[in-house]
Amino acid sequence: MPELPDVEAFKRYLDATALHQPIDTVRVGAPRLLHDTTPQGLGRKLHGQALESTRRHGKYLFARVDDAGWLVLHFGMSGRLQYAKASGQLPQDAELLLQFENQAGLAYIAPRKLGRIDWSDAPDDYIAAHGLGPDALAIDRASFRDLARGRRGGVKSWLMDQSSLAGIGNLYADEILFQAGIHPGQAVAKLDDDTLQTLHKTLRRVLCQAIEAGADPDAMPRNFLLPHRRAGDRCPRCGDTVATTKVGGRTAYYCPRCQSG
């Protein structure tokens, strides 16, 4: 689930619910998700402080903790946030549970425990240290084209490469390529300037539409491929049977008739 649009939805959810509330206690249910801090260290940083603002880069969410630094969350394959006015209503074994002084609580839940909980003094340094490329929604057309130049290999691998472009995962790479009419295995080097311009425009449109839909698959535009990721499903544009192939060990869904290359 958690690709750029999902994390943007989490950000807006956190902004609307959990800001400016002093933190009482911090519970870490999955210490192995912490890499550069410890449950005790995190508790010391957060106790008595409040989340004041948030920032998203790619699939990462940063929450500023007063002037102390930033709580960093990555949602892996299954992570999400849940807020409740009574923290007792939240799963007490959440991978991370913040209990506020006002009795409310914010839970970070990652059932598959493949996410990441970190602490950072400066998001820009964190982004650089983790080798993340520019956010997929922040890059302009010219930079996008420059990025494609000199890139070898297939277009889907490129879109999903977080060091090149941050935020796009398996689902939205498929959606963007479907909407742009490009085969996932198409070589980046074979895309001409016009096609790259279309791809960049499509990428922005797909991600923005997904954000508008709150990243909810059931609320996506009708022409989206995203809800049709099952064997035998039909292409929403031409009705042909959707095909699959493997790219980078993951399943790519595409329409053999609508996507060339």
Added chain:
DNA sequence: AGGACGCCCTGTTCGC
């Protein structure tokens, strides 16, 4: 450099 692979986890779906 980029791609294929195995691995980290656990919940859901698939296929016999």
Added chain:
DNA sequence: TGCGAACAGGGCGTCC
């Protein structure tokens, strides 16, 4: 119907 295998939207390390 039941049960083990395969798979799922993440990323990292290793090898070629």
